Amino acid sequence: MSEVLTDIQDGVIIVTVNRPEAKNAMTRAAAEGIHAAMQQLDEDVSLNAGIITGAGGTFCSGMDLKGFLKGELPSVKGYGFGGITEKGPEKPIIAAVEGYALAGGLELALACDLCVANDKAKFGIPEVKRSLVAAAGGVLKLQQLVGKRIAMEMALTGDFFTAQRAYEVGFVNRLTDGAALDAAMELAATVAANGPLALKATKKIINESYDWTSENMWEKQQEISGHVFTSADAREGSMAFAEKRKPNWQGK
The missing domain is CATH 3.90.226.10 (2-enoyl-CoA Hydratase; Chain A, domain 1)
Known part of the structure; x- marks a missing residue:
C-alpha cells in the first residue's frame, strides 16, 4: 500500500x-x-x-x-x-x-x-x-x-x-x-471558499513579515499584495458581494 x-x-x-x-x-x-x-x-x-x-x-x-x-x-x-x-x-x-x-x-x-x-x-x-x-x-x-x-x-x-x-x-x-x-x-x-490570490498573498505576508523592519514592511507588503488588488478576482469579489451571490474565482 x-x-x-x-x-x-x-x-x-x-x-x-x-x-x-x-x-x-x-x-x-x-x-x-x-x-x-x-x-x-x-x-x-x-x-x-x-x-x-x-x-x-x-x-x-x-x-x-x-x-x-x-x-x-x-x-x-x-x-x-x-x-x-x-x-x-x-x-x-x-x-x-x-x-x-x-x-x-x-x-x-x-x-x-x-x-x-x-x-x-x-x-x-x-x-x-x-x-x-x-x-x-x-x-x-x-x-x-x-x-x-x-x-x-x-x-x-x-x-x-x-x-x-x-x-x-x-x-x-x-x-x-x-x-x-x-x-x-x-x-x-x-x-x-476565499479568493486564491488573496489566500496565497496573506499566507506569504504572515510567514515572512516577522523579521521585516518598520522601514521596509509596507513596501514588502505591497510587493506581495499589490497585484491582488488589481486582479480580476478582486473585481469579482466586490461584484459578488454587491450582487449577493457566491464569487466565481479564476485565480487571475
Whole structure:
C-alpha cells in the first residue's frame, strides 16, 4: 500500500500518512509523497487548501528510527522533513491531529498554517530524551508560535503536552471531541471558499513579515499584495458581494 494517500473534496486535498502499523513514523517515501501532494495543491487551480493527517488514529510519531539507523533521512532536499518543514506550499494547509504528534510529527504540524486536534491528542518534541535535537523546525520556529518560555519547556523537558494545553498556548486552533479530520474539513471549507490570490498573498505576508523592519514592511507588503488588488478576482469579489451571490474565482 502507498505510504501516502490523497483524496480531493470540494477544493481541498486531503493527504494521509498511511503507516498506521508504525504510528505513521515518517520515511523518505512518505516525505516524497507529501511533497508531491503539496505540488499538486499549488499547481491545480481547482484546489484552494490542503489537509495533512494520519491513518489509524495517530498523526505522526516522528522520524522512522529504523530507517534512520540505515542512513535514510525522511525529508526532501530543499523542503525538509515530511516534504514541508523547510518550504511548504503557497496555499494554506491544515494539520488534523489524532493521537500523537511527536518529534518530527509535531514539526510537521508546526509547518502547517492551522491545526485542528481531537481533545485526546498529545504533542511533544522529546528529541532530547534520545540525545537528538528537534531540528526540523521545533527549536527554530516553535517559539514564534507559542513564545520563548513555552518553547523552552517543550524542547528542554521533552515532555508531552495535552491537546488542551496546546490549544491554550496557541499551537492548536480548534479542539474537537470528534474526528479531527471532520473538524479540519469544516475549517478548510471556510478557507477554500476565499479568493486564491488573496489566500496565497496573506499566507506569504504572515510567514515572512516577522523579521521585516518598520522601514521596509509596507513596501514588502505591497510587493506581495499589490497585484491582488488589481486582479480580476478582486473585481469579482466586490461584484459578488454587491450582487449577493457566491464569487466565481479564476485565480487571475
